[in-house]
Amino acid sequence: MTQSQTLPDHVGIIMDGNGRWATARGLSRNRGHKRGAEVFGEIVRHAKRLGIPYLTVYAFSTENWNRPPQEVAGIMDLLRGYLRDADRYRKENVQTQIIGDKAQLDADLVEMIAKVEEGSRNNTGIHVNIALNYGGRDELVHAARKIAAMILEGSIPLQSVDHSMLERCLYTAGQPDVDLIIRTGGEQRVSNFLLWQGAYAEFVFTPTLWPDFTAADLDAALEEFSRRERRMGGI
Ligand code: IPE
Ligand code: IPE
Ligand code: MG
Numbered sequence: 001m002t003q004s005q006t007l008p009d010h011v012g013i014i015m016d017g018n019g020r021w022a023t024a025r026g027l028s029r030n031r032g033h034k035r036g037a038e039v040f041g042e043i044v045r046h047a048k049r050l051g052i053p054y055l056t057v058y059a060f061s062t063e064n065w066n067r068p069p070q071e072v073a074g075i076m077d078l079l080r081g082y083l084r085d086a087d088r089y090r091k092e093n094v095q096t097q098i099i100g101d102k103a104q105l106d107a108d109l110v111e112m113i114a115k116v117e118e119g120s121r122n123n124t125g126i127h128v129n130i131a132l133n134y135g136g137r138d139e140l141v142h143a144a145r146k147i148a149a150m151i152l153e154g155s156i157p158l159q160s161v162d163h164s165m166l167e168r169c170l171y172t173a174g175q176p177d178v179d180l181i182i183r184t185g186g187e188q189r190v191s192n193f194l195l196w197q198g199a200y201a202e203f204v205f206t207p208t209l210w211p212d213f214t215a216a217d218l219d220a221a222l223e224e225f226s227r228r229e230r231r232m233g234g235i
Pocket of ligand 1: 015016017018019021059060061064073180185
């Protein structure tokens with residue numbers, strides 16, 4: 001990172017490749033997720049040091065329920081471990097928010113999430129969204145329902161529905177659009193991540209598997225981002 005580089009306001013990361021990392025080492029896929037969770041912590045710290053205001057990480061998609069139950073349970077336990085460590089938020093000044101549909105999550109997890117969100121609300125170091133049971137399509141359906149309900153109850157007229165109203169109904173309400181989406185693990189697809197917010201995002205794809213991703217890799221992606229020319233439909 002050089003001083004003159006333009007930093008994105010909001011970075012999204014599709015943390016992919018945990019399973020392949022583990023399989024290549026003869027380990028269970030859950031060991032890959034465990035290492036991935038450690039890397040997540042390191043990358044949050046680095047992003048905070050760099051002064052990135054918003055970071056959204058894709059931890060579990062609405063489609064990841066299609067995995068074997070023991071893998072799903074392992075991922076949920078790792079999240080519990082992260083959330084349980086409440087002291088970390090105070091020390092590290094990280095504001096943590098979970099984005100996604102919480103209705104399908106276990107009650108204890110929902111309770112832990114509420115505690116962490118409440119306890120870290122006033123932290124100013126970096127805002128981290130953990131996308132858990134998150135799907136971009138699901139988020140848009142939720143937003144559509146909220147808006148429809150307001151119209152039906154007569155609290156807003158149909159004419160007031162616009163971009164900014166829809167944005168206020170997303171999980172990321174009040175946050176800037178994602179400027180840069182990094183995907184590790186070699187696949188070059190969006191997999192239902194931040195569909196609305198990423199309308200003009202720059203993408204950086206790397207073959208590096210998430211458990212091997214380092215602070216230097218984040219620096220490289222940011223450097224790549226700063227070289228991109230963003231026209232937003234202009235010339
Ligand atoms: C990403 O790694 C983590 C989650 C989707 C929970 P994967 O588990 O998808 O790893 P690969 O893609 O199978 O290697
Ligand atoms: C995307 O990875 C979801 C997360 C990283 C949480 P997947 O491994 O689930 O995506 P696909 O199935 O390769 O598109
Ligand atoms: Mg994957």
